[in-house]
Amino acid sequence: MSTLETLKAELDGLQIEDNPQIVKQKSRDFFWYSPVLKHQLENVSAELVVTPKTEDEIVQVLKACYAHDVAVTTRGAGTGNYGQAMPLAGGVILNLAEMNKVKEIRPGVVVAEAGAIISTIDDECRAHSGQELRLHPSTYRTATIGGFIAGGSGGVGSINWGGLRDAGNVIRLRVLTMEAEPRVLEMKGEDLQKVMHAYGTNGVITEVEMPLTASYDWVDVLVGFDAFMDSVHFADALGNQDGLLLKEIAPIAAPVPHDYFLRHQKFIRKDQSVVVCMVAPFAMDAFAAFVGRNSEASILYRSDTADEGVKKGLPPAYELAWNHTTLRGLRVDPNVTYLQVLYPYPNQVEKVRTMVELLGDEVPAHLEYVRFDGKVTCFGLPIVRYSSEDRLNEIIKLHEDNGCPIFNPHRYTLEEGGMKQTDAVQLAFKKEADPKGLLNPGKMIAWEDPSYDYSSEKLFLFPGLQTG
Amino acid sequence: MSTLETLKAELDGLQIEDNPQIVKQKSRDFFWYSPVLKHQLENVSAELVVTPKTEDEIVQVLKACYAHDVAVTTRGAGTGNYGQAMPLAGGVILNLAEMNKVKEIRPGVVVAEAGAIISTIDDECRAHSGQELRLHPSTYRTATIGGFIAGGSGGVGSINWGGLRDAGNVIRLRVLTMEAEPRVLEMKGEDLQKVMHAYGTNGVITEVEMPLTASYDWVDVLVGFDAFMDSVHFADALGNQDGLLLKEIAPIAAPVPHDYFLRHQKFIRKDQSVVVCMVAPFAMDAFAAFVGRNSEASILYRSDTADEGVKKGLPPAYELAWNHTTLRGLRVDPNVTYLQVLYPYPNQVEKVRTMVELLGDEVPAHLEYVRFDGKVTCFGLPIVRYSSEDRLNEIIKLHEDNGCPIFNPHRYTLEEGGMKQTDAVQLAFKKEADPKGLLNPGKMIAWEDPSYDYSSEKLFLFPGLQTG
Numbered sequence: 063m064s065t066l067e068t069l070k071a072e073l074d075g076l077q078i079e080d081n082p083q084i085v086k087q088k089s090r091d092f093f094w095y096s097p098v099l100k101h102q103l104e105n106v107s108a109e110l111v112v113t114p115k116t117e118d119e120i121v122q123v124l125k126a127c128y129a130h131d132v133a134v135t136t137r138g139a140g141t142g143n144y145g146q147a148m149p150l151a152g153g154v155i156l157n158l159a160e161m162n163k164v165k166e167i168r169p170g171v172v173v174a175e176a177g178a179i180i181s182t183i184d185d186e187c188r189a190h191s192g193q194e195l196r197l198h199p200s201t202y203r204t205a206t207i208g209g210f211i212a213g214g215s216g217g218v219g220s221i222n223w224g225g226l227r228d229a230g231n232v233i234r235l236r237v238l239t240m241e242a243e244p245r246v247l248e249m250k251g252e253d254l255q256k257v258m259h260a261y262g263t264n265g266v267i268t269e270v271e272m273p274l275t276a277s278y279d280w281v282d283v284l285v286g287f288d289a290f291m292d293s294v295h296f297a298d299a300l301g302n303q304d305g306l307l308l309k310e311i312a313p314i315a316a317p318v319p320h321d322y323f324l325r326h327q328k329f330i331r332k333d334q335s336v337v338v339c340m341v342a343p344f345a346m347d348a349f350a351a352f353v354g355r356n357s358e359a360s361i362l363y364r365s366d367t368a369d370e371g372v373k374k375g376l377p378p379a380y381e382l383a384w385n386h387t388t389l390r391g392l393r394v395d396p397n398v399t400y401l402q403v404l405y406p407y408p409n410q411v412e413k414v415r416t417m418v419e420l421l422g423d424e425v426p427a428h429l430e431y432v433r434f435d436g437k438v439t440c441f442g443l444p445i446v447r448y449s450s451e452d453r454l455n456e457i458i459k460l461h462e463d464n465g466c467p468i469f470n471p472h473r474y475t476l477e478e479g480g481m482k483q484t485d486a487v488q489l490a491f492k493k494e495a496d497p498k499g500l501l502n503p504g505k506m507i508a509w510e511d512p513s514y515d516y517s518s519e520k521l522f523l524f525p526g527l528q529t530g
Numbered sequence: 531m532s533t534l535e536t537l538k539a540e541l542d543g544l545q546i547e548d549n550p551q552i553v554k555q556k557s558r559d560f561f562w563y564s565p566v567l568k569h570q571l572e573n574v575s576a577e578l579v580v581t582p583k584t585e586d587e588i589v590q591v592l593k594a595c596y597a598h599d600v601a602v603t604t605r606g607a608g609t610g611n612y613g614q615a616m617p618l619a620g621g622v623i624l625n626l627a628e629m630n631k632v633k634e635i636r637p638g639v640v641v642a643e644a645g646a647i648i649s650t651i652d653d654e655c656r657a658h659s660g661q662e663l664r665l666h667p668s669t670y671r672t673a674t675i676g677g678f679i680a681g682g683s684g685g686v687g688s689i690n691w692g693g694l695r696d697a698g699n700v701i702r703l704r705v706l707t708m709e710a711e712p713r714v715l716e717m718k719g720e721d722l723q724k725v726m727h728a729y730g731t732n733g734v735i736t737e738v739e740m741p742l743t744a745s746y747d748w749v750d751v752l753v754g755f756d757a758f759m760d761s762v763h764f765a766d767a768l769g770n771q772d773g774l775l776l777k778e779i780a781p782i783a784a785p786v787p788h789d790y791f792l793r794h795q796k797f798i799r800k801d802q803s804v805v806v807c808m809v810a811p812f813a814m815d816a817f818a819a820f821v822g823r824n825s826e827a828s829i830l831y832r833s834d835t836a837d838e839g840v841k842k843g844l845p846p847a848y849e850l851a852w853n854h855t856t857l858r859g860l861r862v863d864p865n866v867t868y869l870q871v872l873y874p875y876p877n878q879v880e881k882v883r884t885m886v887e888l889l890g891d892e893v894p895a896h897l898e899y900v901r902f903d904g905k906v907t908c909f910g911l912p913i914v915r916y917s918s919e920d921r922l923n924e925i926i927k928l929h930e931d932n933g934c935p936i937f938n939p940h941r942y943t944l945e946e947g948g949m950k951q952t953d954a955v956q957l958a959f960k961k962e963a964d965p966k967g968l969l970n971p972g973k974m975i976a977w978e979d980p981s982y983d984y985s986s987e988k989l990f991l992f993p994g995l996q997t998g
Binding site: 169170171196228229230233234250251275276277278279302304306307342343344345347348350354355433434435436438 | 639660664698720769818820823901906
């Protein structure tokens with residue numbers, strides 16, 4: 063009996079999928095935003111998808127896979143863009159989609175299973191007590207909370223709360239280890255950084271406890287500008303208005319809003335840059351006054367005064383922002399891709415101007431205003447009109463040479479996509495919690511190749527992919 | 531019949547007080563925090579206190595006073611420290627204490643009459659839907675919302691929301707003008723700055739609409755340090771933690787906490803400086819982890835784990851902060867007073883160090899961390915061990931010479947206590963809304979003496995006080 067057959071026998075009674083086509087489909091995340099990853103990962107597939115319904119069932123899967131040295135790649139909804147959930151070594155996809163219960167809601171706190179859909183959590187918290195999560199990705203309506211914590215960094219709401227990495231944005235994680243007898247760990251405070259944004263390489267998050275904030279009927283607003291840099295100055299000043307409650311501020315350069323936001327196209331001229339905003343309803347008078355002080359700014363659309371029929375045909379503002387900007391671009395032009403850029407405070411506006419002047423319409427700007435270490439600044443998720451991998455690397459180098467670090471979404475490893483160095487805390491915890499290295503293999507260079515030289519400018523290629 | 535008798539006859543049926551001793555008592559605010567104002571204003575009194583119960587009654591008072599050229603000084607609870615509510619020209623005190631209804635609560639919004647006590651508004655909002663006001667002074671349990679808007683600037687909550695002046699922190703004010711036929715104005719957006727922080731010199735605020743935020747069972751925490759500057763670095767870093775929800779961060783230099791916080795004294799050594807914090811309950815694990823990273827910091831007290839008996843005997847943390855620090859000092863040592871200092875960002879920590887080194891225990895530091903134009907920085911409300919007015923002025927000059935502007939709480943005019951220049955918007959609105967200059971006379975230099983030279987270093991003295 064093959065390992066796979068043995069495993070299936072041992073997991074009898076659990077929800078298992080082994081039809082290769084379905085397994086391959088369930089093995090995919092949104093890596094295909096990147097033409098580089100698309101090429102590298104297109105043939106990656108697990109052999110089995112297991113969909114547990116309880117923590118006990120997860121323990122059963124982990125024990126069996128540990129015993130038989132089978133790789134386990136944990137998956138939420140597979141909405142990550144860095145190939146986070148791609149099972150490079152095959153084996154088992156641990157699909158947490160059925161671990162989706164909201165277990166407890168109290169003032170400021172929700173406890174949910176890791177596979178709960180983010181918007182579903184919010185729906186329940188809103189109905190329960192007018193609360194919602196602080197942060198969510200633009201894939202709000204499909205992404206899971208566990209996947210967001212394991213593979214995401216921030217998103218809508220980061221203008222108020224910073225990123226997931228910031229202390230206080232996750233309260234507690236319940237984590238299973240990958241050992242002969244998996245342990246259940248409750249992680250809080252300093253411990254959280256061991257497993258957050260580790261792509262599930264050193265533990266399986268089964269339950270999360272997250273802070274909530276007040277929920278409002280957010281008003282979607284598009285503010286138009288003739289000149290992109292005016293929109294940046296506007297957004298920068300807006301983000302620094304301490305009393306104006308917004309949940310999203312994203313300047314996007316022409317012609318992206320007109321060309322890619324098809325259902326909003328009627329509000330936007332081709333040469334208009336736009337700031338996508340979500341504003342608290344009771345802040346709209348003050349917001350309109352603020353817009354009125356900027357002679358370059360005009361409100362193109364606001365959902366609170368829009369005709370119900372018009373409004374119904376439009377996606378929510380957060381589905382124009384973050385990686386949905388790129389997604390909408392890909393739907394119109396399959397040749398575009400994107401980058402993730404940090405424009406360091408306090409020079410963010412000047413850095414943006416420099417990159418816009420250098421790269422023009424080859425790299426139309428898309429900024430996301432956030433709080434970062436207490437300051438209001440912006441990340442970039444510019445659209446890249448892709449021509450070749452060499453040119454993409456040149457564009458990356460141009461950013462770095464101009465003091466704008468890139469979080470490279472064309473790399474599937476934690477380190478290359480992130481800070482380009484070993485995360486000692488995550489590595490140490492992997493040694494303890496996944497001694498056989500079976501969890502999401504190939505994603506942590508520090509584990510796979512401790513002597514890897516990050517300054518070599520060479521691509522890290524997981525051995526399993528070298529023949530792929 | 532004297533003017534006063536005529537007025538009383540015309541206001542027959544309203545709640546009127548004319549017993550001189552009670553009128554004098556009801557004419558006083560907290561000006562006596564300042565030995566300078568104490569000397570100047572101790573004999574100030576109105577002639578009549580009228581306590582209307584409805585807006586119609588206020589209109590009746592204003593019409594009658596306008597007809598007879600009687601000054602009207604509107605008053606909430608009289609908890610201001612700049613002599614805001616002192617009736618320099620006598621006349622009528624318009625006491626809004628009975629205009630105290632909470633009229634409407636909805637998500638993010640409360641509508642209340644101007645005389646509503648701030649903590650009462652919060653009690654009702656909490657019970658209604660787990661909400662509370664964004665900002666409140668340390669006189670939370672006595673101050674009125676209208677008085678706070680007319681005479682205050684910020685307070686507890688300013689670490690998240692900035693000050694009252696910031697767009698969005700007041701939604702709407704309903705204002706009566708002082709004319710033959712008083713008009714009712716609904717002010718929103720840009721209009722709000724006409725009457726906010728104008729000490730009631732250009733209109734009578736009768737109703738307010740304020741933004742709400744989520745209410746929590748805030749945890750009071752005292753964090754102790756051996757060195758004051760360590761407490762400043764801690765507070766500065768804490769304020770920049772985007773994911774850690776706090777409502778108050780106030781570093782206070784030894785020996786103030788031990789010597790003046792008598793009921794907390796048992797937790798504090800005499801040589802210990804303290805950071806007074808209010809922390810969201812669900813943030814306590816992350817907060818404790820943050821404290822743990824600072825070897826100089828130790829938690830002296832936290833209300834969430836304190837014995838109920840111990841907790842019951844203690845005032846809330848906000849009554850150790852803002853001007854309650856000074857008040858507690860005055861109770862122990864009637865010779866102390868205070869200043870209000872701005873330490874400009876981004877040099878706030880170094881400016882604090884400079885002033886502490888220059889002035890030592892003559893001016894023990896007390897900082898309040900706030901958001902100011904989008905940045906986390908601090909105001910100072912240092913204790914001053916008062917010796918003479920000359921020395922006080924030297925201390926003020928020392929601050930200004932070192933780039934730390936003073937909002938002088940030893941002056942009763944808007945301009946001298948504030949930005950030392952004419953507020954053209956407030957002045958223009960006074961011309962329109964109070965053409966006879968009957969509202970709170972003597973507080974707006976721009977009205978009283980348009981040619982006043984702010985650089986003269988001379989004190990502005992309201993003519994009515996020159997013989998006082």
